[in-house]
Amino acid sequence: TFVGPRLSLTGANADEWIEARAGTEGAVALAVAGVVAAARGVTLPAGVSAVSPEAVADAAGVSADAIRALGEELAAAENAVAIPPGLESQGAAARQAHPAVAALNEVLGAVGTRVFPGGGAPEGTTASFADIQALIGRMRAGQVRTLIVSGCNPAYALPAAAGFGEALANVANTVAITPHLDETASACGWVLPCHHALESWCDADLADGAMALGQPLMHPVFDTRQREDLLLDVANAAGQGGAFAGADYATVLRSTWTERLGGDAAWLDALRLGGASAAAWAGDEGADSGADPAPAGGVDGFAAPQAPDGTQLVVYPTAQFYDGRGANRSWMQEQPDAITKVVWNSWVEMHPDMAESLGVDRGDVVRVESAQGAIEAPVYVYRGIRPDTVAIPLGQGHTEYGRYARNRGVNPLDLLAANADPGSGALAYAGTAVTVSATEETARLVVTQGSTDDQDREIVHAMNVEDALHEVEAHEIDLVELVEAAWDSDPNSPYRWGMTIDLNACTGCGACVTSCYSENNIPTVGEEQAALRREMSWMRIHRFEEEAEDGGFQTVQQPMLCQHCGDAPCEPVCPVYATYHSPEGLNVQVYNRCVGTRYCANNCPYKVRRFNWFNHDARGRGDGGAFAWPLNLQLNPDITVREVGVMEKCTMCVHRINKAKIDAKEEGRTVRDGEVMTACQASCPSNAITFGNLKDPESEVSRKAKSARGYHALGELGVRPAITYLEDVTHRHMPAGGHGEDEEAH
Known part of the structure; x- marks a missing residue:
C-alpha cells in the first residue's frame, strides 16, 4: 500500500494507493498505528499519543474508513513493515513523520526483526538547510570574507527565495573547486578545476562506524587536480602544511589508514574490499560511530496537520537527475522518465479532472504561480495524482552546467519558500500552495510511449495472486511449444539462447536501458530527433495501466527489446541477408x-x-555529436560504432556470449548456466531478467520459461519469441476475462 499525493515509481509498483496530501503521511501513519495497537491489544510506544483516523482524515484528504481499513489489514498481516515518505513529502513537519512511522513499526513488531535502526550520519558531518540559511545571513551581513564551495551547487539547488545568489555577491573572495562549470561556479570569482569522482582518492565515514575507501578508476581526462591536493596547497601557502602527514592527499590517506588499521597489508586489504568494518577501524578503541542514537519512536508535541487551501505543489526527484546533478548527462536526458516517458524537458503533472477544468491537454502550457515566483511548462495528464495537486520534477531549469543541461526545462525550486522544518532543519519541499492557469500556448513535449493502454492486445498481463496460485496448481507444460522454442536453432548446436523477464519483479527503473546504451555504444540523438521518433535505444520500458475491478488501475512495467524470434518476420524481407537467424537461435544484424x-x-x-539517420560522432550533428571528444572515451571497444544508413537492434550481448564460448572451448566444455549475463540482466536491481540456454533443461531460464505465469508478447502471431514474460501478480482483482486469463497465452 502506498500513501502519498502522487503515484511515484514506488507507488506505481504498489497494489493499493491511499491518496493522502503531501506532508500528511506522518499523521496517517500515527492514526494507522493506533488502529493496529487496538487490534493487536498492545500499547503505543512511550511518548506516543493515540490519534484517531477521524482527526487526520480531513487534513490528509483521505476517508477515516480507508485509514482504519489499512490499519486492520496491517494488524492481520504477519510480516508487515512501514517505510517513511520521501523527499517529495518533506514538509514543515517532516521530522514528525519519521517517529510516527517508527511507532507504527513498533506496534507491528517489525523493530528488531525486519527493521533494524541504525545510528545515522555521524554528528556534525551534514549541514541542514537551517544551517545554510544561517550562513546566508552572515554572507548578507558581510561577515564572511572568503567562501569555498565544493561538491554542491547551492545557487541552483536552493530555492531562489533563500537568496544565496545575492548573498554570494557580498563575499569578497569566492572559490569554487569543481569539475563542472555549474551555476555556483559561474558566480564565483575563482574556479579551480578538480578531478571527477572516478579520478579521485576518497574515503567516507559510514553509519555505525564503518569506513568506505575509494581509489581512482581512471587517469584524469583534463588538466585537473585532486580537490584535497588543492586545499593542501592552500594550507602550505598559509604555513599550515605541517599539520598533514604527506605532500599530497593520496599519501595522507594511505598513512592515515595504514596507521589506523595496523600496517600495509591491512591497507591493501581495505583497498581490495573498498573499506573497513567498524571493528577493524576502531581497533582497540572499540566500535563507536559517535552517531546520534536512533529515534526511539516518540512523537512528543505532535500537531495534527491542517487542511490546506488551493492547489498543492509536489516537487520530486527523478532517477535521472535527482536534485539536478545528473542533468548534464546526455544518457540521463534521453532516458525516458519512469512514469511519464518524457525526455529532454520539464512538465507539469495534473489529474484529468483539473486538466478538463482548465481546458488543457498534454503539451498545452500552463502557468504555475506561488507567492515566491512563477514558471511555465507543458502539461502531462496523469490520473495517478490527486485532483487538487500538481507535480513538477526536479533537475531541469539550469542556466549553466554544460550544453546538455543549460536552458532546458524549468526549476520548480523557484516556486518554493525558504522554509525549514523546525524539528530537523531540513528544507520544506512540500506544502507550497500554487495557482494554475492556462496560457493558450503549446510546447513540444517529447513522450516516447504513445499510450498507457495496450488496446486489449495482451501485451502485458496482470493477475490476482489467488488466480496465480490456482494457475500454478493447474498448470500443464506445453511440451510442443517448449521443443519448438528450444530447437529454433541448428540441431547440431548445443545452444538456443533465450531470456525471461518477470513483470512482477520489474520496477520500471530503467537501469537496463541505460546499461544497454553504455554497453553497446548507442548514441543519444537530442530532443529534436527524439520528437521525430528517431531515438536509438535498443530497449524501452512500457508502462501500461491495467483496469481493476475497483475502478482503479494497476501499473505494469514491461521491458521491450528484440524478441529474437524463431520465425522472425524481419529476416525474409531483407534483400541483402543483413539480418538472419544464427545457428544458436539469435536474430543477427x-x-x-x-x-x-x-x-x-x-x-x-x-x-x-x-535506423541511423545520421552519423552520431563529431561529423554528424551540429551540437558536436553524441561521441564528440571526450565522450568517445566511453565507447566499448568490443562493439562496432554504427554509421548513417545502418539498422541496429538488441544482439543479446553476443560479444559476451562469444567470450564465454571461447573461455569454455579452452577448457573443453560448453558454456555453463550463469556464465553469460547480458548488460541489462547485470544491471537489474530486482533480478527481473534471466538469460541462458533454452536447450539446457536444467538452466534457470528454462525452468522459468516453463512457469505457469509465462507468456509471449503478441504470442498469437506465431513468431516464437525467445523471450518469455512472467505475468505481474497483484492483490487487486482484475476484471474477469481480462489480461492474464487467456488460456491460449500459456
Missing part, C-alpha cells in the same frame, strides 16, 4: 551488409529496430 531499406523495421511487430 550484420552492419556492413545493411543497405538501409528499413524493410525489417516495417515488418517487426515489436518495433524494436533502430
